[in-house]
Amino acid sequence: MLKGSLNKLGNAVVLLVAVLVLNFTLIHIAPGDPVEAIVGEMGGATPEMIEQMRAQYGLDQPFIVQIGTYLGNVLTGDLGMSTYYGQPVTQLIWDRIGATMLLVITALMTAMIIGTVLGVFSAQKRRSILSHFVTVIALAGFSAPVFWVGIMLILLLSVSIPLLPISGMTSATSEAGGIAHVLDVLHHLILPALTLATIYLAFYSRLARASMLEVLGSDYVRTARAKGMPQRLVIYKHALRNAILPVVTFAGLQFGQLISGAVLVETVFAWPGLGTLAFESILRRDTPTLLGILFFSSMMVVVMNVLTDLVYRIIDPRIKAR
């Protein structure tokens, strides 16, 4: 069991290094370099000054040396300086990562649990209203841009019926600590998490439904029924465990897309996480910060994949044997 996970971990490290190399290569082949940008802002410089700056940033070194330095820096936790905030990128990311994790994990859990329940119920009664409802919701969820869903929910639940706050993570006026603070954050969390969950809810309900239908048609479920096992037990003891396997697999695989969705949702709700940071770094043309966020989120995806692998092994003990 451990060996499989270690293998995954090895793959993960290779993937992360590949992300870094790709990052670096992209900056390298993109038109313009940092010195040109600085010179542009200074309003011109002599060729000697430009040469000197190139040497200072190591841009006169061959590609392979530059990339080596870059990889070394990242390994020691140095993702460079933000050109706008004037702070280390690592620090900026560290300050924001908690908010993103809170949002993403709440949304993922909501989508997985509600999606599985909807899917399982609708699989049992294929011609029921619920089953059609799941199909329609799934189709709509696939087709609507997530940021637009967020704005529509704001118009509905914050403006028309003022139930929930429009944006941010805490109320500006609230200085409260302790429980009141937690409640305040949760209050602000509802809309963004709901928005992000909608898209994946659609996907998971459809996935759970398809996989439940498949499991319900299998031989061992027929056997369980034939020996007189009550329907509830057949569903919950035999079928469900197998039917949620694809849901777990996809939760891991799609984590990158979930983070991408979070970028849009955070921007809509001004949720102070990595997504708004990414949005701001586009506005300010702050390349080091955006690249840092890309690297960090890739790392989160990789960690999530290793975790999914572990969960998978717990749900499906057969994998240990392989």
Add this chain to the structure above:
Amino acid sequence: MTDVTTTAPKPVSPSMQAWRMFRQNHAAVLGLGILIAIIVISLLGPYIYTVPPRDMVWMPLTPPGTSEYVLGTDYLGRDLLAGLINGGRVTLAVGFAAALITVAIGISVGALAGFFGGRVDNFLMRVTEFFQVLPNLLFAMVVVMLFGPDLLNISIAIGIVSWTSTARLTRGEFMRIREMDFVKAERSIGAGNTRLIWRVILPNAAPPLIVVSALAIGTAILFEAGLSFLGLSDPNSTSWGRMIGDNRPYILDSPWGVTFPGLCIFLTVLAISLIGDGLNDAFNPKLRER
């Protein structure tokens, strides 16, 4: 239902047969109708409805239905209807171009991996896995920011991050078909690899690939909308996503400014999804019961 050719009195061509199956799915036909309408409006609309989309034509923030500009105006007094008609062109163009790039990369990688197997497959699947792990929107943001937000770069960026599922599907189909007798027969009469890949196996793998290609257009449109919403859009053109991004700070004063462009995106992608479902039915009649 399972085998039309043996029961039909006259033999019908496979595409005719597929069209008949497609036609039975009313939702898909509706989707096709909506998509054709949207394409026609985007192509011909600017010649018929000649209000300039990027100029101030009326009082800013005019609600829909209160002036000659039926859908109202935005915060700069631009006509929303003109924006939607012209924005549709950009959205559809990027959607189709990006889907084309997605499918081209996906099919090439998948075909090579599935056909050659072994080391080639191992390597290409590693690359695929890599692009699957990469948070797709963030990576596209980086590419567009570094290389500049013109329509071609945006399409390429979307293509680069979206091809993995097409590649996996193509690979699977190639591995399955590669072992079939007619491929071996073709090989035994001296067909080279190029011919086997493009002329023998690919046409037989086409049905599921056509379905994913159709769906890729929808995904690409959503992607373009996301990028433009974040401000990564071509400064010289208006797209639906960009209209939402531009109007977002003013949702309290002019909710119509974000509602209508979003509805257009939603309808277009929905129509494409319905068509995709219909194509799936048409090519895999056995799965219809699902």
